[in-house]
Amino acid sequence: MKRNRLWGELIHLFYPNVCVVCGNELLPGEEGVCLQCLYKLPKTHNFNEPDNDLEKLMAGRIPFERIASYAVYAKGGTLPPLIHHLKYRHKQAIGLLLGRMFGKDLMESEFLDSIDLIVPVPLHPKREKFRGYNQAEIIAKGLSDITSLPLSTNNLVRIIYNPTQTKRTKTERWENVKDIFKVTDPLLFQQKHLLLVDDVITTGSTLEACGIALQACKGVKISIATLGEVF
Numbered sequence: 001m002k003r004n005r006l007w008g009e010l011i012h013l014f015y016p017n018v019c020v021v022c023g024n025e026l027l028p029g030e031e032g033v034c035l036q037c038l039y040k041l042p043k044t045h046n047f048n049e050p051d052n053d054l055e056k057l058m059a060g061r062i063p064f065e066r067i068a069s070y071a072v073y074a075k076g077g078t079l080p081p082l083i084h085h086l087k088y089r090h091k092q093a094i095g096l097l098l099g100r101m102f103g104k105d106l107m108e109s110e111f112l113d114s115i116d117l118i119v120p121v122p123l124h125p126k127r128e129k130f131r132g133y134n135q136a137e138i139i140a141k142g143l144s145d146i147t148s149l150p151l152s153t154n155n156l157v158r159i160i161y162n163p164t165q166t167k168r169t170k171t172e173r174w175e176n177v178k179d180i181f182k183v184t185d186p187l188l189f190q191q192k193h194l195l196l197v198d199d200v201i202t203t204g205s206t207l208e209a210c211g212i213a214l215q216a217c218k219g220v221k222i223s224i225a226t227l228g229e230v231f
């Protein structure tokens, strides 16, 4: 016992429990990010705004009902370090927390009213195994926790592993993603209104590719929610 406590103190000395955005020490109850940084998130509130920028971005590419993002993903802003730690530093608690906060806001609008199922954008199994989890699924779990909407994580699947897209052009990204998703059992999503969930929307080509794969399900409706939007 004594040795464990000493070890804990040593670990804390070298790796203090600090906010991933501002570096200040976290208070009891705070996980990964401090409350002050959470308050500073540049929330979009675009779920209250039909025909918002994201809906304009995706218009004519896939049929959809509504699209919303939680906050603006701006360089040097509050959201990028949160997403970075969620994706690459195993801070799943951050994704869960932001998913719950987003869900709480969405519940105060009509955005979720006809949603049947929450569907996170899947990673290829190889990438998920490497990372240990799917960040979109963690966010979706937070949304599901707070809204009590069921989660579907194994019917929309990624069948082609593709390398990181960071440095590709818009056309190259599209070529890269257009046939990489598949619905395992289209009957499960038939006549359902799905909420597709991802971490950040940039060009929208990944979500477009999911939307195309989902057209295999008769009568399916699609809405989209992402934590961040890049413009």
Ligand SMILES: [Zn+2]
Pocket: 019, 020, 021, 022, 023, 024, 033, 034, 035, 036, 037, 038
């Ligand atoms: Zn902070």
